[in-house]
Structures are given as structure tokens and as C-alpha cells.
Amino acid sequence: MSSTAPAGPRTRAGRPPLARPRTCVVGGVSVALADHLGWPLAAVRWAFVGLTFLGGGGILLYLWLWALTPLRPAGAADPADGVRRRVNVPWVLAGAGAVAGISAIVLAAGGALGAGFGALAACALLLVFAVAWEQLADEEPAAFAPLTPTVFRISCGAFLVVVALALAVTQDAGGPGVLWLGILITVLAGAAVLVAPWGLRLWRELISERTARIKEEQRAEMAAHLHDSVLQTLALIQNRAGASSEVGRIARAQERELREWLYADAAAAPSGAERDLAGELREVAAALEVDHAVHFDVVSVGEPVRTAPSELGAAAREAMLNAARHAGGEVSVYIEHAGERVDVFVRDRGPGFDVDALPEGRLGVRESIIGRMRRAGGRATVAPRDSGTEIQLSIDLPGEATGTT
Numbered sequence: 001m002s003s004t005a006p007a008g009p010r011t012r013a014g015r016p017p018l019a020r021p022r023t024c025v026v027g028g029v030s031v032a033l034a035d036h037l038g039w040p041l042a043a044v045r046w047a048f049v050g051l052t053f054l055g056g057g058g059i060l061l062y063l064w065l066w067a068l069t070p071l072r073p074a075g076a077a078d079p080a081d082g083v084r085r086r087v088n089v090p091w092v093l094a095g096a097g098a099v100a101g102i103s104a105i106v107l108a109a110g111g112a113l114g115a116g117f118g119a120l121a122a123c124a125l126l127l128v129f130a131v132a133w134e135q136l137a138d139e140e141p142a143a144f145a146p147l148t149p150t151v152f153r154i155s156c157g158a159f160l161v162v163v164a165l166a167l168a169v170t171q172d173a174g175g176p177g178v179l180w181l182g183i184l185i186t187v188l189a190g191a192a193v194l195v196a197p198w199g200l201r202l203w204r205e206l207i208s209e210r211t212a213r214i215k216e217e218q219r220a221e222m223a224a225h226l227h228d229s230v231l232q233t234l235a236l237i238q239n240r241a242g243a244s245s246e247v248g249r250i251a252r253a254q255e256r257e258l259r260e261w262l263y264a265d266a267a268a269a270p271s272g273a274e275r276d277l278a279g280e281l282r283e284v285a286a287a288l289e290v291d292h293a294v295h296f297d298v299v300s301v302g303e304p305v306r307t308a309p310s311e312l313g314a315a316a317r318e319a320m321l322n323a324a325r326h327a328g329g330e331v332s333v334y335i336e337h338a339g340e341r342v343d344v345f346v347r348d349r350g351p352g353f354d355v356d357a358l359p360e361g362r363l364g365v366r367e368s369i370i371g372r373m374r375r376a377g378g379r380a381t382v383a384p385r386d387s388g389t390e391i392q393l394s395i396d397l398p399g400e401a402t403g404t405t
Contacts, residue, residue: 019072022083027066090134094156097126101163104182109170113179116167120182123163124189127156131193135200153197160190226258234258252295256286276304277313277342278335284317285333292324294331302337305397311376312395316344318368319391323348327388341396349388369393 018036020028030048034041051058071083101123108116131153147155164186171179237251278300285296316333323331327350334345365382369391373380378395 018069020066020069020083021072022074024083024085025087026085026089027062028083029062029065029069032069033065090130090152093126093130093133094152097123097130097156098159100126101159105163105166105170108167108179117178117182120163120167120179120186124160124186127160128189128193131156131197135197153193157190157194160186160193164190230258253286253290256289276300276306277308277316277344278304280313281316281320281333281335281344284320288320288324293328294324295329296320296324296331296333298333298335300335300337302335305335305337305342307397308342309376309378309395311372312342312344312378312393315369315372315380315393316346318372319344319346319393322365322369323350323389326350326353341394344393345390346393347385347388347390352384352387352389 015038016035018032020032022028024031030041030044033039034044037044048058048062051061100119104116104119104123107113107119134149134152164183167179167183167186171183234251234255237247278298282298285298288294289296320331320333323346327348329349331349332345332347334343334347336343336345370380370382373393373395376395378393380394381392383390383392
């Protein structure tokens with residue numbers, strides 16, 4: 001067996017499956033057929049050439065196999081999608097079209113009008129096919145191309161128009177109608193080459209926009225239906241079961257996941273936008289509610305806090321964790337951004353505690369909250385209440401923009 005035999009599954013007859021390679025010259029049909037039949041590659045290619053002289057059968061068979069033969073699984077050296085061709089097909093077609101166009105001008109000027117018409121038709125067909133291949137068939141660049149796709153398309157269209165004008169100048173107004181028909185077809189082909197890709201791009205954008213709008217309408221209808229049924233049922237379960245019950249925790253987690261799925265697109269932040277403090281604390285609250293019998297209510301007023309120091313968020317997370325561990329039940333998190341100051345209030349309804357009475361080894365509140373805020377230039381206070389404890393975190397943000405854009 002040759003060392004170049006493809007690896008992979010084989011048919012019951014011991015032959016590899018008929019599949020085109022992802023790295024090929026043009027389409028990979030000859031390689032796929034040679035590997036499948038066990039024939040030499042040169043013999044398969046000469047067979048296609050020979051069949052081409054029998055009424056174009058070789059070309060039709062090649063195109064048929066190209067359309068129906070699947071690609072091989074991608075290997076380490078292959079592109080993930082599509083194929084990588086070693087021949088720049090659009091440029092080969094464009095070069096042949098340029099030769100045909102120049103030949104049409106020479107033949108028409110020499111009086112061979114029939115041959116000139118045939119060369120002109122070949123020129124228009126080859127250049128249109130070259131642009132169509134470059135726009136639709138090539139997923140990756142096949143070889144070095146000196147022009148960008150846009151410049152290549154404009155050059156092909158301009159060449160068709162120039163060839164048509166050159167033939168029109170060399171021919172009399174009362175010349176053969178078939179040649180003037182060819183000139184008209186060439187001008188239309190040049191216009192199509194220049195305009196059709198632009199129209200195709202607009203059509204694709206229109207289809208994409210319409211598809212997105214339909215999906216958004218379907219999502220809105222689904223959200224309205226679920227809001228009137230499932231979400232209200234989950235909210236009722238939470239109210240009846242209580243924040244500290246296992247049933248309430250499960251219902252709250254399911255409600256949050258469902259809301260995130262329904263409103264993921266609408267709530268997504270713009271590309272490049274910074275996350276605000278309220279969003280971070282809501283994510284922390286969601287994680288704590290899964291592990292502890294607690295329900296957080298996170299409220300933010302004022303401008304979004306996007307440039308707060310990391311110490312403020314860390315201290316707020318520690319305060320929320322303490323409330324979830326030692327108090328449970330209902331916990332309120334209030335974020336206020338007024339002017340250049342940010343205040344975060346974490347209030348629980350637990351038994352309460354006195355920070356001065358804590359043992360010396362308990363550093364969670366003293367260092368993780370109070371000490372952290374002091375080192376960041378802010379302030380943290382722990383205020384016992386009649387029912388629970390309130391922790392207030394305050395810090396000034398001189399560089400924070402307060403206006404909206």
C-alpha cells in the first residue's frame with residue numbers, strides 16, 4: 001500500500017470512501033476517485049480529458065462528482081471549513097477571459113466576425129464565472145492574489161466594458177447584427193459584474209435582518225407566554241415557601257435561569273462596554289442563593305458604577321457572603337451613585353452582632369471589609385439594628401464621569 005493512502009474508515013470492499021480532500025488543485029475530484037478506485041491519479045485525469053472530447057462528457061461528469069462527493073474530515077493541516085486550493089481559479093479564469101477578449105478584437109478587426117463573436121462570448125462567460133467563483137466558491141484564498149476582491153471585480157467589469165467599446169468603435173453601425181448582439185451582451189455582463197455582488201450583499205443583509213426580526217418576535221411571544229404562566233408560578237412558589245426553604249431556593253434558581261435565557265439578547269452589554277458594579281453583585285447574589293438559604297434583592301440608583309476600585313466590589317462580596325452564612329432569609333443590597341461618591345448598603349434580618357465583641361481571630365469583617373475599604377481610601381461601617389445588621393461601604397470616585405452620553 002502506498003504511504004500516501006488516506007487514513008480513515010474504509011468500505012466493506014477494502015476501499016477508502018469516495019471523499020474529496022480539503023487541500024487540492026481545483027476540486028479534488030480526481031484525487032478522490034483515484035483513491036477510491038485504486039487507479040493512478042494521472043490515469044483518472046486523462047480519462048476526464050478524453051471524455052471531454054465526447055460531447056463535453058468529462059466536464060459534466062467532473063461537475064456532477066464535485067457536487068455530490070462529500071469532503072473528507074478536516075485534518076491537522078487542513079482548513080476547518082471548506083477547501084484550500086493550490087491554484088487561484090478566479091485568476092486563471094480571468095486570464096483566459098482577457099485572452100479571449102483581445103482575440104475577439106483582433107478577429108473582428110480582421111473580418112472574422114463569427115470567430116470574433118465566439119471569442120467575445122467566451123470572454124464574457126469566463127470573466128463572469130471568475131467573479132462568481134471569487135464571490136461564492138472560495139472560502140479561503142487559494143494562492144497569491146495581487147488585487148483585493150473588490151479591485152479584482154471592478155477590473156473584470158471594466159475590462160468587459162472596454163472590450164465592448166473597442167469592438168463598437170471598429171465596426172460600422174450597419175454591420176452584422178450578431179456581433180452587435182455580442183457587444184450588447186458583453187456590456188450587460190460588465191454591468192452585472194460591477195453591480196451584482198453589491199446587490200447580493202444587500203440581499204444577504206436584508207435576509208439576515210429579516211431573520212433576526214422574526215426570531216426577536218418569536219422570542220417576545222415566548223417570553224410573554226412564559227411570563228404569564230411559568231414565571232408567575234415560580235414567583236408564587238417562592239412567596240409561599242419562603243426565602244430559606246429548599247423549594248424556594250430551587251424555584252428562585254429556575255426563575256433566574258429562565259429569565260436570563262429569555263432576555264439574554266436584550267440585556268447584553270454593547271461590545272467593549274465595561275461591566276458595572278450592580279451587574280457583578282447580582283451575579284454574586286445568584287451564586288450565593290444556590291449554596292445558601294438566602295434571597296438577595298439588589299437595587300441600584302444613579303449612574304452605573306463602571307470605574308469603581310476592585311476593593312469596593314471585594315468588600316461588598318464579603319459582606320454579602322457573611323449575610324448569607326450567618327443571617328440568611330431576605331438580604332437587601334442597595335447601591336447609590338450620587339456625584340462622585342458611591343455607597344453600598346448590605347442589610348440582613350438576622351440576629352445581628354457587635355463588631356467590637358468579635359474574637360481577635362475573626363478577621364473576616366475587620367480585614368476583608370473594614371480594612372480593605374480603609375486601604376482603598378474609603379470607609380466601612382457596621383451598624384447593628386433591631387432586626388439584623390447593616391454594613392455601609394463608601395468611597396469617593398473623583399475620576400468617575402457623572403453625565404450620560
